[in-house]
Ligand SMILES: Nc1ncnc2c1ncn2[C@@H]1O[C@H](COP(=O)(O)OP(=O)(O)OP(=O)(O)O)[C@@H](O)[C@H]1O
């Protein structure tokens with residue numbers, strides 16, 4: 040497999056905060072890689088370094104064999120970016136926004152209009168191309184930003200939280216476009232997200248990132264298989280003996296009970312129930328990415344969202360403490 044991006048101990052510190060901590064990662068041509076992690080994990084900082092917007096503190100990376108520190112302009116020609124924060128100009132029409140971007144990238148003037156029409160078609164905004172961006176919905180703005188990121192046909196597209204704050208139907212819409220772009224142009228896509236479903240559906244591989252480190256990297260299925268296929272949740276007074284059973288792969292204590300993964304649910308469930316003691320409730324379900332995230336990081340991805348600023352403070356503290 041051809042390598043498009045390779046990072047070498049890539050690190051970014053902001054004062055005493057280590058936002059990205061010695062990441063070594065290889066990303067292959069044509070793959071979609073999701074960086075999955077909570078608020079403050081270092082996702083934006085990581086892709087900002089790869090797209091040369093932020094300089095690394097130490098370590099480096101190559102993109103299409105170009106060193107990000109030695110030749111940032113060379114790297115910029117190969118990439119497209121969709122930022123986490125909206126960055127299209129409200130006072131311009133959709134077409135004008137794309138036109139401006141084409142000029143910045145020095146695209147051939149004779150081809151620009153044709154190209155803009157084509158790309159607007161791809162993201163489903165052709166009919167609205169001459170409308171002001173301020174009249175667009177959140178989902179439409181996001182699609183316009185993706186269109187802008189694709190205009191100069193980059194080999195690598197960075198999407199920072201492509202569906203943040205969108206309703207479920209707009210989110211599905213964007214997912215479709217991302218899949219389409221991948222199929223059509225064989226673009227290498229690096230997206231960041233803290234939505235499990237998004238990472239699961241879109242990516243060939245998921246890198247779970249926490250406190251600036253990649254703690255797990257694999258295909259969505261392989262990540263789930265590492266925990267076994269099914270999870271048994273027992274609530275009540277559960278016997279400690281179950282931890283010693285040889286077919287029990289993992290036991291995690293939760294409120295009023297525990298979460299157990301078994302080697303083979305069909306063969307092992309009966310014996311587990313016999314040995315479990317006096318439980319009050321049993322639930323059996325498939326392993327999800329949420330379980331995977333918890334196993335590798337010891338916390339839930341949504342924690343940050345619930346406490347907002349507080350989680351970020353914890354993240355900073357822990358990062359510094361390590
Ligand atoms: N310019 C900056 N100055 C100081 N600290 C920063 C700066 N940019 C990021 N950080 C810190 O670096 C850490 C990682 O931030 P980053 O934005 O990369 O996280 P993230 O994973 O993208 O989070 P989110 O999901 O909230 O977008 C955080 O602790 C953040 O506060």
Ligand SMILES: [Mg+2]
Nearest residue numbers: 082083084123
């Ligand atoms: Mg971010």
